[in-house]
Amino acid sequence: xxxxxxxxxxxxxxxxxxxxxxxxxxxxxxxxxxxxxxxxxxxxxxxxxxxxxxxxxxxxxxxxxxxxxxxxxxxxxxxxxxxxxxxxxxxxxxxxxxxxxxxxxxxxxxxxxxxxxxxxxxxxxxxxxxxxxxxxxxxxxxxxxxxxxxxxxxxxxxxxxxxxxxxxxxxxxxxxxxxxxxxxxxxxxxxxxxxxxxxxxxxxxxxxxxxxxxxxxxxxxxxxxxxxxxxxxxxxxxxxxxxxxxxxxxxxxxxxxxxxxxxxxxxxxxxxxxxxxxx
Amino acid sequence: xxxxxxxxxxxxxxxxxxxxxxxxxxxxxxxxxxxxxxxxxxxxxxxxxxxxxxxxxxxxxxxxxxxxxxxxxxxxxxxxxxxxxxxxxxxxxxxxxxxxxxxxxxxxxxxxxxxxxxxxxxxxxxxxxxxxxxxxxxxxxxxxxxxxxxxxxxxxxxxxxxxxxxxxxxxxxxxxxxxxxxxxxxxxxxxxxxxxxxxxxxxxxxxxxxxxxxxxxxxxxxxxxxxxxxxxxxxxxxxxxxxxxxxxxxxxxxxxx
Ligand SMILES: Nc1ncnc2c1ncn2[C@@H]1O[C@H](COP(=O)(O)OP(=O)(O)O)[C@@H](O)[C@H]1O
Ligand SMILES: [Mg+2]
Numbered sequence: 001x002x003x004x005x006x007x008x009x010x011x012x013x014x015x016x017x018x019x020x021x022x023x024x025x026x027x028x029x030x031x032x033x034x035x036x037x038x039x040x041x042x043x044x045x046x047x048x049x050x051x052x053x054x055x056x057x058x059x060x061x062x063x064x065x066x067x068x069x070x071x072x073x074x075x076x077x078x079x080x081x082x083x084x085x086x087x088x089x090x091x092x093x094x095x096x097x098x099x100x101x102x103x104x105x106x107x108x109x110x111x112x113x114x115x116x117x118x119x120x121x122x123x124x125x126x127x128x129x130x131x132x133x134x135x136x137x138x139x140x141x142x143x144x145x146x147x148x149x150x151x152x153x154x155x156x157x158x159x160x161x162x163x164x165x166x167x168x169x170x171x172x173x174x175x176x177x178x179x180x181x182x183x184x185x186x187x188x189x190x191x192x193x194x195x196x197x198x199x200x201x202x203x204x205x206x207x208x209x210x211x212x213x214x215x216x217x218x219x220x221x222x223x224x225x226x227x228x229x230x231x232x233x234x235x236x237x238x239x240x241x242x243x244x245x246x247x248x249x250x251x252x253x254x255x256x257x258x259x260x261x262x263x264x265x266x267x268x269x270x271x272x273x274x275x276x277x278x279x
Numbered sequence: 280x281x282x283x284x285x286x287x288x289x290x291x292x293x294x295x296x297x298x299x300x301x302x303x304x305x306x307x308x309x310x311x312x313x314x315x316x317x318x319x320x321x322x323x324x325x326x327x328x329x330x331x332x333x334x335x336x337x338x339x340x341x342x343x344x345x346x347x348x349x350x351x352x353x354x355x356x357x358x359x360x361x362x363x364x365x366x367x368x369x370x371x372x373x374x375x376x377x378x379x380x381x382x383x384x385x386x387x388x389x390x391x392x393x394x395x396x397x398x399x400x401x402x403x404x405x406x407x408x409x410x411x412x413x414x415x416x417x418x419x420x421x422x423x424x425x426x427x428x429x430x431x432x433x434x435x436x437x438x439x440x441x442x443x444x445x446x447x448x449x450x451x452x453x454x455x456x457x458x459x460x461x462x463x464x465x466x467x468x469x470x471x472x473x474x475x476x477x478x479x480x481x482x483x484x485x486x487x488x489x490x491x492x493x494x495x496x497x498x499x500x501x502x503x504x505x506x507x508x509x510x511x512x513x514x515x516x517x518x519x520x521x522x523x524x525x526x527x528x529x530x531x532x533x534x535x536x
Contacts, residue, residue, distance in 0.1 A: 049373040162391050170386030173370045173379065176363040177433070180335040181387050182355025228375050228417045 017254045025140060026253070032142035033245035033263075035150040036206045036215060039157050039199045041238025044220025045230055046161075046192055050172045053217045054103060055092055055193065058110040059200040060209035062088035064117035067134040067204075072124045077134065078146065082201045088113070089193035093186075137208035137260045139249065146205065153198050160195060168192060169230065206245070207260045214264040215241060222271045225278045240270050286349030288313040288441050288473040289334060291499065293343035296329045303329050304494060307343065309501035311475065313440070316467050316487045317501075319477045321494030327477045328364060330492070330499060331443045334475075335361055348440055355387070360434030360472075364445040367426035372419035376429040379418060380404055383433035404436040407470070408462060424455030431462065435470070442466070444476045448483065456483050463487075 020026060047056050066084025067077035088109065095105045121131045133141065142150075161168075171178040171188045179185045196216075203215045223236035248263030287310040295305035303326040311317050319327050332338045334347050336354035345352040347359065360383075363369075370379065381401045385393075405411045408428040413421055418429060427447050434442055444463070448456045464487040467474050478484060481491065490503045 163389050165391065166382065166385050166388050169374075170382045173374050174363075174366075174382070174386075174433075176369070177361055177383070178386065179337055180332075180354065180359075180361045180363075182336075182353075183387060224373055228373060228378070230374075230378065 012256065014254055014256050017250075020253050021250065025142075026249070028142045028144060028147055029139045029249055029259070030246065031147050032150055033139055033206055033249060033259075034242060035147070035154045036199075036202045037219075037241030037245050038238055039150075039154045039202055040216045040219060040241050041234050041236075042154075042157055042161055043192075043195055043199045044216060044223070044237040044241075045233045046168060046172060047196060047217055048220045048224050048233075049169070050192065052192070052196065053213070053221070055089075055106055056196055056200060056216045057213055058092070058106045059085050059088050059193075059197055060204055060212035061110045061117075062113040063200060063204055064134055064209050065113050065120050068117050068120035068124060068130060071130045072120050077130055078149065078201070078205065081134070081204055082198070084113070085197035085201050085204075086194055089197035090190065093190035093193045133208070134204065135208045135210050136258065137204065137206045137211060139206045139245075139259045139263075140252075142205065150202050153202055157195050157198060160191065164188060164191060165230075207263055211260050211264045214267040215244070218267045218271050219244070222267075222274045225274050240267065244270070285313045287311055287346070288315070288348060289475065290346040291340075291343065292346075294333070294340040294345050294499075295342045296326055296333055296338060297341035298329065298338070302341070302497075304497050304499055305342075307499040309492070309499065311473070311490065311492065311501055313348070313473050314467070314471065315489030316464060316474045316484065317476070317490045317492060318481055318484050318488060319475060319492040319494070320479070320481060321499075325494040325497075326499075327494060328445055330494070331361070331445055331475070331477060334441075334443060335359060357437050358440045360437060360439035360442045362427075362430045362434045362442075362444040362447055364477075365449070366430040366447075367418060367421075367423065370418045372417050375417055376410065376414040376421065376425075376432075377401060377405070379429055380410075380414065380432045380436055383436040400436050400438075401432075404432040407435055407466065408432045422455070423451050424458060427451065427455075427459050428462070431459075431466075435466070435472075438470075439472060441473045441475065444474070446477050446479065448478060448480075460484055460487065 014020065047053060063081040063085040066080035070077045070080025091109065092102050092106050095102045124130070167178065167183050168188050168191070171183055171185045175185050199216060200212060203212050207215050219240035220233060220237035222240055223233045226236060227233060244263045244267040248266050249259050251262045252259035289311040291307040291309055294307040296303040319330060321327050329338055333340060333345055334352050336352045336356065347356065381397060383404070384400050385397055402411070405414050408431050410425065410428040410432050413425050414429065418426055421429065430447070431444070447459055451459065460483045463474050463476065466472055467487070476484065481488070488504045490501055492499055492501050
């Protein structure tokens with residue numbers, strides 16, 4: 001996510017877009033986008049059944065000063081992003097178990113973190129591209145190293161969810177029954193938030209903090225309108241995320257415009273059509 | 280129906296409940312026999328929910344002892360089924376009735392393992408509450424009475440010996456109230472389950488009731504039916520004039536005025 005975007009040509013139809021798709025950075029972009037869509041689809045079901053949409057939105061913003069602060073200290077912005085997102089998840093988890101209990105405090109932390117991010121960004125003299133990348137993402141600048149991290153994080157999210165899926169579902173829809181059955185409701189809540197922080201760290205690098213919602217929340221929310229079966233929601237959300245990322249990337253190359261715009265537009269379009277049809 | 284050889288369904292010995300440093304109730308000493316249908320009544324905030332949560336091991340007694348089915352109350356007791364207050368409100372639209380019922384049995388299972396027995400248990404629980412027809416729908420699209428049936432099926436799916444329900448008739452119209460009461464009375468007989476229900480109005484339960492736990496003046500008591508339902512007590516309990524009428528069928532009715 002560092003560095004200037006490799007595509008600096010003028011806006012307009014690019015007749016050589018097919019050959020651009022074959023470039024190594026495009027391969028990284030596709031793999032990175034697919035991994036993020038996968039992670040988002042897996043965690044997305046729990047984001048929507050826990051009403052954790054606001055927390056997801058907030059975590060992206062909480063990561064913002066992490067990334068800009070890391071640049072200020074000469075560290076990897078991805079690391080700063082991850083540390084702040086996970087730290088934010090732990091703070092939100094400590095505030096309460098239900099989305100409603102967390103809302104005001106989460107919003108306050110969100111605003112503070114954004115302010116801090118702006119401060120850090122202005123202090124770091126060469127941070128303009130980092131700032132843009134964190135706010136809007138830059139899938140075309142994903143490196144092979146980042147791909148490896150994405151793959152590891154996606155496997156981790158899948159593995160943890162495979163273990164906690166049912167207790168986490170019960171604790172999400174029915175916390176009182178889950179507690180009566182002796183499930184560690186609070187620990188499950190924190191576990192979910194940390195997984196969401198990991199997915200957020202990835203998604204920020206693809207679409208940025210400002211557009212993160214479209215990749216973590218919009219696909220599962222769309223899927224949930226079509227089915228309430230958990231496995232189908234995960235599958236459908238992943239598919240919507242994949243279509244958005246892949247089609248968004250191709251179109252962005254065809255017209256030499258930022259992929260984030262098209263990814264978010266496609267996800268929004270699918271959501272809008274689904275909402276209209278299922279009304 | 281009420282076996283004297285079996286340990287009491289619920290036994291409190293000098294039990295007290297404390298929340299946030301405040302004593303909610305104290306000096307609870309009573310036994311509820313197994314096999315009955317028992318209502319828990321008391322004014323708002325008197326600690327009825329707290330009592331159920333104590334039986335579930337979620338609120339440890341601040342003093343005294345609490346036994347459930349012959350063993351100290353503990354969390355994760357598979358012999359208890361629980362329908363919490365406002366079940367439908369908390370669940371939302373993201374899950375079907377059937378998935379919710381299944382979670383009553385598989386929700387404590389880590390990992391992805393399934394067993395063939397899971398679905399037949401869910402079928403049996405849904406049959407028991409006459410809920411098979413609407414179980415495929417999302418909970419939020421069901422009526423209040425249907426939601427309550429799903430909640431009861433979720434509590435039943437683990438084959439409990441004791442069923443605890445917290446205000447299951449809240450927000451139901453009279454017809455649905457009667458249907459849920461009849462269902463609980465039927466389950467008590469067909470499944471031999473002891474039913475303990477927190478209610479605001481004893482009336483719908485009176486034909487089936489074996490006893491009442493009443494939270495009065497900060498102390499829980501138990502009285503078998505006949506002893507507890509007298510005008511003086513109920514009037515005292517609710518702070519309003521209550522009448523008890525014995526009809527030709529032997530039913531008791533209470534009502535204000
Ligand atoms: N976690 C808590 N901390 C402190 N007080 C509580 C807590 N939960 C409930 N209470 C208080 O305990 C009292 C009994 O609550 P509850 O058992 O829910 O009453 P009921 O179910 O009879 O209406 C109420 O006054 C309530 O405000
Ligand atoms: Mg209550």
